Amino acid sequence: MDIHPKLQELLDKQEITEIMYKFARALDRVDGELMKSTYWEDAIEEHQDPIFPELFFYNDNAWKFVEPAMEGFRQLKATQHRVSNPLIELEGDNATAECYVWAYHLHDENGIDKEGILGGRHHFKFERRNGEWRIKHRSTVFDWNQNQNSTAIWSEKYDDKYRGKRDRSDESYSYLKKC
Numbered sequence: 001m002d003i004h005p006k007l008q009e010l011l012d013k014q015e016i017t018e019i020m021y022k023f024a025r026a027l028d029r030v031d032g033e034l035m036k037s038t039y040w041e042d043a044i045e046e047h048q049d050p051i052f053p054e055l056f057f058y059n060d061n062a063w064k065f066v067e068p069a070m071e072g073f074r075q076l077k078a079t080q081h082r083v084s085n086p087l088i089e090l091e092g093d094n095a096t097a098e099c100y101v102w103a104y105h106l107h108d109e110n111g112i113d114k115e116g117i118l119g120g121r122h123h124f125k126f127e128r129r130n131g132e133w134r135i136k137h138r139s140t141v142f143d144w145n146q147n148q149n150s151t152a153i154w155s156e157k158y159d160d161k162y163r164g165k166r167d168r169s170d171e172s173y174s175y176l177k178k179c
Helices: 003-028 032-038 062-074
Strands: 039-048 057-061 078-091 094-109 112-129 132-149
Touching (some): 003 032, 003 078, 003 094, 003 112, 003 132, 039 062, 094 132
Parallel strands (some): 039 132
Antiparallel strands (some): 039 057, 078 094
């Protein structure tokens, strides 16, 4: 048995999985440049948010989607996107993938903190060009959501140093230099 093709398959799948993780990080840190780095310049983004469909509906060039997406995420008080269960099928320099997504969005509604919690799946088409994998097409299918008043309580004594930031001042950027 030739181990090289299996090893290359594992390496390709790991690289693709990390792109999914970087995409989620880009949303939560409101990092447009990181988000762009996950897409090819001619990629397509297909997306509609079930909670704010009029704000987040898009089916066009992914790079052009980045700035409106970042502007929308700046309006939210907090977000967290988790991706899991990646399934990836490779075919030469092309790949298709699905991963589950759990997304938490905290926003203000008439002075009351509201939580939008979404569960769904990202569907991807990836393409490798010059040895690098990036997203060629992404769409999201939502399976469920919850919308409720927030119950979060933060102590007034909680040190701001340990609070996540929604930009490059977040402490994670001092740990991860290449992501």
